[in-house]
Amino acid sequence: MKTNEIRRKFIHFFETKKHTYVPSASTIPIADQTILFTIAGMTQFKACLTGEEVRSYKRATNSQKCIRVGDLDDVGKDGRHCTMFEMLGSWSFGDYYKKEAIKWAYEFTRDELKLDLSRFWATVHHTDEEALEIWKSIGVPEERIVRLGDKDNFWAMGPTGPCGPCSELYLDQGEKVGQCYEKGLICKGPGCDCDRYLEYWNLVFMQYNRQEDGTLLDLPMKSVDTGMGLERVAALSQGKTALFEIDLFEKIKEEILLTAKINAKINDLSEQQKESCNVVADHIRLLTFTIADGANFSNEGRGYVLRRVLRRAVRHAHRLSPNWPKDQSFLEKIVKTVVTEMGEFYPEIVKNKTRIEEAIRNEELRFSSTLESGLAKFNHFVEEAKSKNLKTISGENIFILHDSFGFPSDLTRVLCEEIGFKADLENFDKHMLEQKERSRAEAKFYKFDQDDSPWFELNKLNQNDDKNFAGYNLKVTTKSKENIEYSEVQIPNSNIKRVRQLKNKLFEIIIANTAFYPEGGGQISDIGYIVALSKEIKNEFEVLDVRKTVSSIIHLLKHTEYSSESADYLKHDQIKNLFANQNKVTALVDFSARQSTMRNHTATHLAHRALQLVVGENVRQAGSLVNSHALRFDFSHNKAMTAKEIEQVELLVNSEILKNIPVKTLENVPLAKAKEMGAMAMFDEKYDDHVRMLEIAGFSLELCAGTHVSSTGQIGLFKIISEGSVTSGVRRIEAVTGFSALDYIKKIKNTLAHTAEVAKCSETEISQRILAMRENAKDLEKNIAQLQSRLVNAQISELMLNSIQLKNNIRLVVTLIETSDVKEMELMCDRLKEKSDMIAVIAAILDNRVLIMSAINPTLVKQNKKLSAGNIVKQLSEMLGGKGGGRPDFARGGGINTEQLPSAIKKVEEIVIQMIS
Secondary structure, rough: HHHHHHHHHHHHHHHHHOOOOOOOOOOOOOOOOOOOOOOOOHHHHHHHHHHHOOOOEEEEEEEEEOOOOOHHHHHHHHHHHOEEEEEEEEEEEEOHHHHHHHHHHHHHHHHHHHHOHHHEEEEEOOOOHHHHHHHOOOOOHHHHHHEOOHHHHHHEOOEEEEEEEEEEEEOOOOOOHHHHHEEEEOOOOOOOOOOEEEEEEEEEEEEEOOOOOOOOOOOOEEEEEEEEEOOOHHHHOOOOOHHOOOOOOOHHHHHHHHHHOOOOOOHHHOOHHHHHHOOOHHHHHHHHHHHHHHOOOOOOHHHHHHHHHHHHHHHHHHHHOOOOOOOOHHHHHHHHHHHHHHHHOOHHHHHHHHHHHHHHHHHHHHHHHHHHHHHHHHHHHHHHHHHHHOOOEEEHHHHHHHHHHHOOOHHHHHHHHHHEEOOOOOHHHHHHHHHHHHHHHHHHOOOOOOOOOOOOEEEOOOOHHHHOOOOOOOOOOEOOOOOOEEEEEEEHHHEEEEEEEEOOOOOEEOOOEEOOOOEEEHHHHHHHEEEEOOOOOOEEEEEEEEEEOOOOOOEEEOOOOOOOOOOOOOOOHHHHOOOOHHHEEEEEEHHHHHHHHHHHHHHHHHHHHHHHHHHOOOOOOEEEEOOOOOEEEEEEOOOOOOHHHHHHHHHHHHHHHOOEEEEEEEEEEEHHHHHOOOEEEOOOOOOOEEEEEEEEEEOOOEEOOOOOOOOOHHOOOOEEEEEEEEOOOOEEEEEHHHHHHHHHHHHHHHHHHHHHHHHHHOOHHHHHHHHHHHHHHHHHHHHHHHHHHHHHHHHHHHHHHHOOOOOOEEEEEEEEEEOOOOOHHHHHHHHHHHOOOOEEEEEEEOOEEEEEEEEEHHHHHHHOOOOOOOHHHHHHHHHHHOOOOEOEEEEEEEOOHHHHHHHHHHHHHHEEEHHHO
C-alpha cells in the first residue's frame, strides 16, 4: 500500500468514527515558545488536552507534519531516524476512552492495513489491568501482550501536569532483523531497542495530573492521544525494514541520483553513497516544509537549525557529486520531486515552491562559497595538531570553524572521524556557553512562566470572556495634563478574575472583556493605567504590557509604591483587597498611542499588498512589528529593493491613503470561507474556526485581529525610512505614518538646511557643492602623495648611506622613524624593496603601540631560502608583546611593549644573519 493511500485511509477511517478532520498545523509552533518546531501531532491540541481550551468538537483526526532534530547525527545511518516525518493521529477530548481507542487501532491494523496479525504484539503499562483486559477481549492472545514500565509505557507533558499510561502496537519484522541478530544476541521482545519489534502506533491515555511531590491525582476530564508514524507503517505495509526504502523516499532518492549523475540503482550503491542519499532525501523534506511554513535561515534558534540541516545535506550532496559546480544549487533541484510526491495533501508546498527553491539556492550557494575556505582552515588545524603529535581538534578551533566559517560542530566531528581524529566537543561547548552567557546578559525580558507566585481568584473564570478583547470601538473621553488622550472605561468588579504579585514586585491581573489590546499579530499591546478607588484611597497602576494566553488576557501592572525596590511584598489579603468588590476600577487606555498604532497597522496591510504588486506576488510576511512610533515589515524576497521599487511602493500606499477608502472589518467569518475569499493569513498566527477579516476594498484583504483606522485617509502620510536584509531570503522595510512621518520629513529638512549652511550654498546646490569638494579633495591627495614621495626619497638616500653591509653584498636598513602615517611607512618599504640587495626593517610608534614593517627584494628571497620578512616580523612582534607575519618579501606586525623597542631593533641584525648564513 502506497504512503499517500495509507494517509487517506487513516483519516477516512476516523471520520467514519465521528472524528473531525483538522488540517496539519504549521511546523512552526503557534503561541508556544517552549519548542522550536512542531514535534508531535498533539502540539496543536495541547490546550485541549489540559482542558484550558474548548473547541466545537471532542474528537479529532489528522496527519501532522513533525520536525525532530535531536537524532540528526543518526539520520542516514540507520533505517528509522528522520528529521521530518508525518504523524497520523486521533484524539478524544473528554469523550471516549481506552476501549474505543484500542478497538479502533486494532480494527484499522487488521481491516485497513491488513498487516500480518501473526506478527502482531501489544504493550501496556504494568499497572494498567484495564487496557490488558480490553486487548484480550478483542482477540489478542495474552502471551502477545507485554507489560512494560514507566520508561516505555507512561507518557507525560513534563515533570508535573497531565500524564497517563500508554499502550503501543508492534509488529515483529523477523528474527533476522535488528542489532540483536547482528550481534548474536537474543532479542527480549517488544521494548528492545534492536529494531526487530517495530512500534508503529502509540495510544496515550491521559488520566492523571502529577503534582510537584509526584502524587498522581485523577483528571476531571480523561482524554486519548494516539499517534502512528506514517513512514513506519508504510515500511511495514510495503515489507521494508527501513523508512528510506518506502515509495515516498524512493522517488526522491531517484531524483538525487539523477542530479548527481550516478548511473546505478539504489541497492547497488556503496554504504557511504546510501547514507548520503538518505541524508539528502530526509533533509530536503525538512527544508521544503519548514520554509513553506515561513521559516528562514539565520544564526539563531529555528533559523540556525535549518542552516545546520542544509549544511549537513550539502556536505553529503558533495560526497555524492564531488565535482558539483560551485555556482549551482544541488538541493534546489530536488525540491520539485518533494512537491510532486507530497503536494496533493500539503498544498502549501506547491504554493510556495518558488520561494522554497530560491531560499535553498541562496543559502546553499552562500555556504558553498565558504565551504572551501572552511575545509582549508580545518586542514590547517589538522596539520597543526599533527606537528604537535596530536590527533584532536581543540574546542577553540571547532568554535572558530563554527563562528567564522559556518561549520556546525557535528560537521567538524564527522570530518574528524573520517581521518581518525577526535573533536574536543566538551571545550567547544564551553566556548559556546560563554557566547550564550554574553547574549543572555543582554536579555531584558522577564520569564513569567517561571514565576510561581500564587494567583488569587476574585471571580470564577470563564474562558470565552477572559480571553476576549472588547476594545475595538473606543473613543476619547479625557485628556491628561500632558495633552495625552485617554479612553476611560469602567471595569465591572465581576470582570476582575485573578490577581497576583510577581517576584519582581510587579502585578498581573486577568480582566474579562478587557479594553486593553493584547500583543499579537505584530501589534504591540496598549498602554495606559488601571485605577482602583476604595474609600477615598486611590491606587493607580501603570499598564506595562498586555499578553494573551490560551485561556485569558493578562495585564502586567506597576504600582509607584508597591512595585518599588524598597517596598515589602504585599500579603495575600492586601493583594486581593486592591480590586475587591467595593472598589471602583477604571481602565484608562492611552488613545493617543492607540491611534498612532492603528495608523501604522493599517499602513502595514497596504504596504504588504503594495510589495506584492511591485516586487512580486510571491512576497509573504516573515514577521512584523507595529507600535505607535513606526512599523516594521519583514517579507520573503531574495534581493535588495531598488530605489525605484521603494518609490513605487510608497506611491501605491499613499494613493490608497488619499482615496480615503473605508476600512471594513468582517467579524466571525468561517476560516475556510475567508481563505476561499483570498484573505491572506500570517504564517506565525493561530486562527480560530471563525476569524476576523480586514478589508480595504479593491486593494487588500487579510485576516487580522488588530486595531485599525476607520478609513485610509486617517493614516495621513506613509514614508519608508529604510530597507535592508534580515537574513537569507528575507528583507525588511521600516516606515512611519501620520505625525511621525511629518517629524521625519522635518528632521530631513533641518539636516538639509544645516548642510547648506555649512557648505555655504543654497539647498538646491548641495549636491554640486559636494561633488566640487570631492574633486578638490582628490587634487589635494595627489599633491600630498607627491610631497610624501619626495620626502621618502630624501629619507631613503640617507638610510642607504647608513645601511649595514652583510655578506654577499647584502645591505640591511634598520630604522625608527617619527610618523603618524602608515602609508608613509608602506611607501618607504616599497621603495627599499626595489633595491636588488636590500633588506629593510622600519619601526614607528603610533597611538602608544609599536608598528613594524619589513621588506626584502624578491630576488634576495629566491637566493636565500630561509630569508623571510614574515619570520623577521614575527620574532620582533613577540618581543614587543604582540603578533605579526606576512609574505616572505613583505610583512607587518607590532606590539604594546614600547619600552622593548630598542632591544628589538638591536636584535634585527642577529635575526637576519641567522637567516642568510
